[in-house]
Amino acid sequence: xxxxxxxxxxxxxxxxxxxxxxxxxxxxxxxxxxxxxxxxxxxxxxxxxxxxxxxxxxxxxxxxxxxxxxxxxxxxxxxxxxxxxxxxxxxxxxxxxxxxxxxxxxxxxxxxxxxxxxxxxxxxxxxxxxxxxxxxxxxxxxxxxxxxxxxxxxxxxxxxxxxxxxxxxxxxxxxxxxxxxxxxxxxxxxxxxxxxxxxxxxxxxxxxxxxxxxxxxxxxxxxxxxxxxxxxxxxxxxxxxxxxxxxxxxxxxxxxxxxxxxxxxxxxxxxxxxxxxxxxxxxxxxxxxxxxxxx
Amino acid sequence: xxxxxxxxxxxxxxxxxxxxxxxxxxxxxxxxxxxxxxxxxxxxxxxxxxxxxxxxxxxxxxxxxxxxxxxxxxxxxxxxxxxxxxxxxxxxxxxxxxxxxxxxxxxxxxxxxxxxxxxxxxxxxxxxxxxxxxxxxxxxxxxxxxxxxxxxxxxxxxxxxxxxxxxxxxxxxxxxxxxxxxxxxxxxxxxxxxxxxxxxxxxxxxxxxxxxxxxxxxxxxxxxxxxxxxxxxxxxxxxxxxxxxxxxxxxxxxxxxxxxxxxxxxxxxxxxxxxxxxxxxxxxxxxxxxxxxxxxxxxxxxxxxxxxxxxxxxxxxxxxxxxxxxxxxxxxxxxxxxxxxxxxxxxxxxxxxxxxxxxxxxxxxxxxxxxxxxxxxxxxxxxxxxxxxxxxxxxxxxxxxxxxxxxxxx
Numbered sequence: 001x002x003x004x005x006x007x008x009x010x011x012x013x014x015x016x017x018x019x020x021x022x023x024x025x026x027x028x029x030x031x032x033x034x035x036x037x038x039x040x041x042x043x044x045x046x047x048x049x050x051x052x053x054x055x056x057x058x059x060x061x062x063x064x065x066x067x068x069x070x071x072x073x074x075x076x077x078x079x080x081x082x083x084x085x086x087x088x089x090x091x092x093x094x095x096x097x098x099x100x101x102x103x104x105x106x107x108x109x110x111x112x113x114x115x116x117x118x119x120x121x122x123x124x125x126x127x128x129x130x131x132x133x134x135x136x137x138x139x140x141x142x143x144x145x146x147x148x149x150x151x152x153x154x155x156x157x158x159x160x161x162x163x164x165x166x167x168x169x170x171x172x173x174x175x176x177x178x179x180x181x182x183x184x185x186x187x188x189x190x191x192x193x194x195x196x197x198x199x200x201x202x203x204x205x206x207x208x209x210x211x212x213x214x215x216x217x218x219x220x221x222x223x224x225x226x227x228x229x230x231x232x233x234x235x236x237x238x239x240x241x242x243x244x245x246x247x248x249x250x251x252x253x254x255x256x257x258x259x260x261x262x263x264x265x266x267x268x269x270x271x272x273x274x275x276x277x278x279x280x281x282x283x284x285x286x287x288x289x290x291x292x293x294x295x
Numbered sequence: 296x297x298x299x300x301x302x303x304x305x306x307x308x309x310x311x312x313x314x315x316x317x318x319x320x321x322x323x324x325x326x327x328x329x330x331x332x333x334x335x336x337x338x339x340x341x342x343x344x345x346x347x348x349x350x351x352x353x354x355x356x357x358x359x360x361x362x363x364x365x366x367x368x369x370x371x372x373x374x375x376x377x378x379x380x381x382x383x384x385x386x387x388x389x390x391x392x393x394x395x396x397x398x399x400x401x402x403x404x405x406x407x408x409x410x411x412x413x414x415x416x417x418x419x420x421x422x423x424x425x426x427x428x429x430x431x432x433x434x435x436x437x438x439x440x441x442x443x444x445x446x447x448x449x450x451x452x453x454x455x456x457x458x459x460x461x462x463x464x465x466x467x468x469x470x471x472x473x474x475x476x477x478x479x480x481x482x483x484x485x486x487x488x489x490x491x492x493x494x495x496x497x498x499x500x501x502x503x504x505x506x507x508x509x510x511x512x513x514x515x516x517x518x519x520x521x522x523x524x525x526x527x528x529x530x531x532x533x534x535x536x537x538x539x540x541x542x543x544x545x546x547x548x549x550x551x552x553x554x555x556x557x558x559x560x561x562x563x564x565x566x567x568x569x570x571x572x573x574x575x576x577x578x579x580x581x582x583x584x585x586x587x588x589x590x591x592x593x594x595x596x597x598x599x600x601x602x603x604x605x606x607x608x609x610x611x612x613x614x615x616x617x618x619x620x621x622x623x624x625x626x627x628x629x630x631x632x633x634x635x636x637x638x639x640x641x642x643x644x645x646x647x648x649x650x651x652x653x654x655x656x657x658x659x660x661x662x663x664x665x666x667x668x669x670x671x672x673x674x675x676x677x678x679x680x681x682x683x684x685x686x687x688x689x690x691x692x693x694x695x696x697x698x699x700x701x702x703x704x705x
Contacts, residue, residue: 013515021509115340123344124532124564130543137544143515146543218543219508220536220564224342228508263512267501268475270512 006264013143014260020149022256023156024211026249028229029236030160031207033248034167036237038180038200041091041102045109046233047226049205053079053212054221055117058126068131072155072213079209084202091201092194110227117223125222152214159210160249163203167245176200235278241291251289325625326369327397333359333613334398336385336413337428338405339377342506342532345560347405347428347605350598354606355402357594358613366620374398378409380505385409386416393420399626400425400616402609407431407478414443421628425612428605430556431481432691435655439698441632446656447608448578450478452689453555454485456576456662460681461524461553462493470522471500472513472537474529482528482555498522507533510540517541523550530556535564542569559603562665562677570677571667578660579604579644580678586643601675611644612656648686653698657686 028046035043056078057071066074086109094101130148137144167173178186179193187193212226219225236255240247255274262270281289335355337347352375359371374396378385385406392398393416400423404410410429417424418440426434426443430450434443469490473479479502487497498520501513514537517525527537534554541552554561557575581591581601590610594602602610619634620626640648645658663678671677693701 007519010515010519013519014512017511017515020511118340118344122560123342123348124346124535124560127564127566127569144544148543149511218511218539220532220539222532224506225508228506260512263516267503267512267516271504 009142011261011264012140014264015257016140016143016145016260017149017263018257018260019253020152020256021259022253023153024215024229024252025233025236025256026160026252027156027207027211027214028233029240029248029252030163030245031204031211032233032237033240033242033245034163034207035201035204036242037245038176039087039091039095039102039197040099041094041106041201042099042234043106043201043204044103044230045106045113046205046208047228047230048110048113049079049083049208050212050215050226050229051117051221051223052082052113053209054128054216054219054225055121055212055223056209057213057216058128058221061128062126072210075213076206076209079212080202080206083205084198087198087201092197095197114223114227121223123222123224125220125225128216128221130217148217152218155214156211159207163207164245164249232274235274239274239278239281239288241288244288244290247288247290324368325627326367327399327626329369330397331366331369331371331617331620331626332392332396332398332400333371333373333616334389334392334396334401335373335375335403335609336378336388336392336401336409337375337403338380339375341380343380343405343428343530345564346531346558346603347403347609350594350600350602350606351403351405351428351609353598354594354602354609355613357597358610358617362614362617366617367624367626371617378404378406380406380409382406382408382412386412389413389416389424390420393417393422399423399628402613403427403605404429405605407481408476410434411438411477414438414440417442423616423628423631425616427608427612429478431477432485433477433481435651435653435691436697439653439696439700441654441700442628443654444612444635444650444656445654446612447604448576448660449655449690450482450485451691452578452660452684453482453576454489455689456660456684457553457555457574458486458489458526459493460574460662462490462495466524466551466553467495468522469495469497469524469526470517470520471497471526471528472510472517473500473502474505474507474533475502476505478530479528483526486526486528486555500528503529503533505533508536510537511544513537514540514544518544518550525550525552527552527554528556530558531561532564535561538565538569538573558605559601559677567666567668567671567677570665573665574681575663575665575678576660576684577604577663577678578658579607580661580663580680582676582678583661583680584643590643607644611640611642614642615640651693652700653693653696655690655693655696657690659686660684660689 032046053075056075060066060071134148134151137146175191179196183193236252240251259270262273335352337351338344339348356373376388402425404426405428407429410426413424414434424443426445427447432449432451434445471483473483501516527534554573562570581587591601619631622634623630636650648658650656661683662681664681666679
């Protein structure tokens with residue numbers, strides 16, 4: 001059976017791959033959206049934290065012999081700690097200033113991290129083995145889906161849902177949302193807002209680190225692995241609506257699928273389609289698909 | 296008499312000025328500004344850093360040191376710069392070097408787009424450029440120049456090495472995964488030609504941008520094409536990611552990947568487990584013979600890595616350039632160009648190598664196969680020689696070149 005002259009099998013295959021890529025977009029843009037929501041900082045270093053997650057996992061496995069499941073737990077925590085240190089030492093000095101300062105500072109962190117890792121590990125990258133339990137492929141009828149990619153979808157959706165649940169349905173999340181809306185008032189209620197902000201940044205970049213570990217067996221661990229991703233992630237957050245949690249998740253997955261379909265019909269256009277969608281959305285709904293118009 | 300004297304004075308002073316200018320452009324000893332400057336223009340921060348980068352600069356420095364640090368009584372200086380894989384950045388850096396920093400020769404030039412742009416600048420400014428780590432054969436065809444030398448390998452030698460041996464081995468139908476710029480497209484064209492000449496068929500190609508991480512979609516397209524051979528017309532991290540994706544998506548047993556430009560460094564990055572059995576056409580391998588081992592061990596001591604073919608080429612071509620200056624007794628670009636094309640190259644890198652009028656350095660190429668993990672006996676023991684491809688077969692026949700410096704009918 002064909003759709004517009006394309007075999008349905010090829011279409012389904014690309015749809016599946018789109019969902020896998022969309023899972024990465026969702027986890028990454030979720031972290032970015034949380035950070036922007038609370039800190040009002042455009043975290044340009046998000047891709048570098050993604051890379052840092054992958055490299056931490058690689059180093060843990062290489063030097064300490066850690067297995068994959070340990071790295072999946074430890075590496076994001078390590079990235080989160082590093083992020084919190086960065087926020088505490090540098091980033092917090094920029095709150096209340098023009099957002100361009102935050103952008104510049106986080107961008108400089110990208111240059112330092114990527115440059116440092118390039119000097120230490122070279123540009124071609126390091127191999128990272130797929131965990132044994134997740135090797136092989138499943139026959140879906142229309143394609144062979146590597147088991148690991150299936151696992152990525154499940155793990156990504158799970159972490160997105162947990163994050164959403166914590167923010168929207170728990171007391172901690174309620175304080176967080178309150179701090180986003182009215183920081184001084186929240187502080188007056190006895191909640192330590194600066195600590196909450198540090199924690200938020202940690203969680204946001206920890207999510208990027210988590211995505212990095214998920215990506216390590218697929219993309220090969222190399223210093224620039226985050227830099228191509230980060231631009232798409234920004235587009236995803238803008239399309240979803242700045243600061244919208246659900247918007248980031250849904251848009252991330254959706255754009256992965258749109259990109260996948262574009263590869264079938266006109267492959268050369270696939271790296272541009274996300275930005276075309278962004279332009280259209282900004283024209284029709286300037287606050288993004290799930291964003292609220294301000295004031 | 297007195298009326299004539301101002302004219303005389305003007306005539307005298309203009310003559311003096313003219314002589315002065317001549318003296319400053321070319322010092323009395325035949326060397327421009329009393330120093331020979333070599334610029335290494337390479338990728339210091341991007342996807343090709345491992346293939347050339349810092350180690351390329353070190354190779355040139357080694358050649359200069361081994362040469363004795365000076366030629367014809369003037370010192371040799373080495374400088375380097377990052378072209379960031381952008382043709383415009385490369386061209387403007389080259390222009391700056393030639394025009395205001397007195398650089399006499401630019402070496403390395405990874406990335407075909409950059410190499411073509413810099414070759415045009417070299418031709419315009421009449422200064423030397425030696426290309427060691429790019430493949431586009433335009434350099435010895437429509438963009439050829441008396442000042443440009445294409446030294447280590449090119450798309451033709453790759454196609455007639457790896458491509459041809461796979462076609463002869465029965466790989467009749469091809470699908471390409473091609474990186475979308477001068478290098479990938481040029482390589483795809485050359486290999487397609489070899490495939491068609493041998494009666495094979497090219498079923499299609501998917502083009503991807505430089506520095507792609509996710510090849511899964513291209514892997515599916517390659518699978519769907521039903522081609523026996525999936526030709527990977529990219530290199531470095533792109534080729535590594537493509538090979539990984541093809542193996543992850545289990546390209547069926549009747550489909551095989553063929554990496555058309557693999558480097559020694561890529562094998563290290565892929566690991567022998569994944570890379571075993573892959574074929575590669577390289578002009579140089581560190582462990583080929585006593586001479587290559589001697590050079591490579593010295594290189595290793597300085598850089599902590601074994602040299603690949605481009606880095607070995609950087610060394611050899613710098614030596615050749617300096618030898619040509621010595622023979623010419625001057626760094627005048629025309630005199631050096633003439634000597635470079637006359638002198639034969641005999642070192643650890645090439646035996647009986649010579650540069651054709653279109654700038655192509657002709658020397659033997661080698662087809663290697665990657666060893667299996669249990670065949671590798673010591674560190675960096677990765678390759679086994681399959682066959683030697685004589686230089687005259689590996690490179691484009693001179694009569695096919697469209698270079699304007701030749702008398703070929705066009």
